[in-house]
Amino acid sequence: MITVFDDMQRLHNPSSFLVAGKSQPMPERPERIDMLLEGVRRAGGRLVAPKPIGNETLSLVHDARYLAFMDTLWERWHRQPDAAEYPAPNIHALGRSSLAPVGYPDSVVGQVGYHVGDGSCPFMDKTWDAARASAATAAHAARLMLQGERFVYALCRPPGHHAASDVAAGFCYINNSALAAEILHRAGKRVAILDIDVHHGNGTEAIFYDRADILTVSIHADPKRFYPFFWGYAEETGRGAGEGYNLNLPLPRGTAIDDYRCALAKALRRVGDFAPEILVVAAGLDIAVDDPFKGFAIATDDFTTIGGDIADLKLPLLVVQEGGYPSPSLGASLVALLEGLRS
Numbered sequence: 001m002i003t004v005f006d007d008m009q010r011l012h013n014p015s016s017f018l019v020a021g022k023s024q025p026m027p028e029r030p031e032r033i034d035m036l037l038e039g040v041r042r043a044g045g046r047l048v049a050p051k052p053i054g055n056e057t058l059s060l061v062h063d064a065r066y067l068a069f070m071d072t073l074w075e076r077w078h079r080q081p082d083a084a085e086y087p088a089p090n091i092h093a094l095g096r097s098s099l100a101p102v103g104y105p106d107s108v109v110g111q112v113g114y115h116v117g118d119g120s121c122p123f124m125d126k127t128w129d130a131a132r133a134s135a136a137t138a139a140h141a142a143r144l145m146l147q148g149e150r151f152v153y154a155l156c157r158p159p160g161h162h163a164a165s166d167v168a169a170g171f172c173y174i175n176n177s178a179l180a181a182e183i184l185h186r187a188g189k190r191v192a193i194l195d196i197d198v199h200h201g202n203g204t205e206a207i208f209y210d211r212a213d214i215l216t217v218s219i220h221a222d223p224k225r226f227y228p229f230f231w232g233y234a235e236e237t238g239r240g241a242g243e244g245y246n247l248n249l250p251l252p253r254g255t256a257i258d259d260y261r262c263a264l265a266k267a268l269r270r271v272g273d274f275a276p277e278i279l280v281v282a283a284g285l286d287i288a289v290d291d292p293f294k295g296f297a298i299a300t301d302d303f304t305t306i307g308g309d310i311a312d313l314k315l316p317l318l319v320v321q322e323g324g325y326p327s328p329s330l331g332a333s334l335v336a337l338l339e340g341l342r343s
């Protein structure tokens with residue numbers, strides 16, 4: 001099993017993020033990598049490193065203004081006297097893109113308010129380098145699929161599925177799954193994305209919301225009481241040409257494997273109807289019962305069942321790591337999922 005991984009991903013090492021207005025210890029930290037690599041080793045993975053990628057590749061799914069902002073953020077933020085250690089918004093560009101146009105400021109404080117969606121994406125001096133390495137990992141995996149591989153695991157960290165074309169949010173800076181899908185699409189492949197992370201993949205949804213050529217399907221905890229709160233509802237089915245090409249399957253907190261499999265069957269039927277040539281699996285392991293986010297109650301062995309159901313589609317699979325946070329079972333959940341997906 002080819003596993004793409006770049007050690008530069010370790011450079012992003014934040015200590016905290018905001019929960020209920022309070023600074024809390026950050027679960028999206030480099031030790032995740034060691035837990036996941038241990039799973040890869042047990043699954044018999046062979047590591048390959050990606051080549052760095054430039055903004056021309058990132059701009060396949062990200063706005064040029066956003067990339068310019070991220071390239072210069074750390075240096076510009078710290079040119080301000082008395083700025084906080086991490087750039088953080090104290091204003092948000094409400095109403096952008098949907099209700100009315102908003103202006104785009106030159107001020108870095110204003111731009112942080114424009115491009116940073118929430119208090120869950122701390123930005124340090126090497127954050128952007130780590131995010132780029134994570135994106136390069138997904139892009140390299142996509143190229144391997146184009147060379148004829150039928151199964152590649154992209155160990156991407158930081159994750160990506162909450163990042164929209166011009167917004168960082170929820171530990172995510174670059175949308176790795178969307179980038180991989182778009183690279184495959186540009187090469188002429190019909191692609192669907194199945195997001196099994198416990199959180200709705202709102203960034204991925206946003207990037208493809210108006211399009212019929214890439215199907216997006218997400219199974220996740222009901223946003224009525226779970227991050228990202230404003231997206232992930234069943235009514236979000238796509239817009240314009242994209243109508244009918246986004247499927248959200250929200251489930252109650254605490255959902256266990258039987259009810260999960262019913263939703264998964266619906267998801268896989270939709271994917272089957274779309275008839276992709278390659279399926280991108282946005283693989284969040286935070287559906288595990290002992291994940292610190294406590295969204296679902298999926299046991300370690302259940303991951304093999306879930307992987308097996310997906311494998312029954314008999315499609316080439318590009319598996320992109322999304323969430324899944326330090327817990328005793330994190331590595332074992334990955335081993336079990338990979339085993340099922342390769343069955």
Ligand SMILES: [Zn+2]
Pocket residue numbers: 197198199284286322323324
């Ligand atoms: Zn998640």
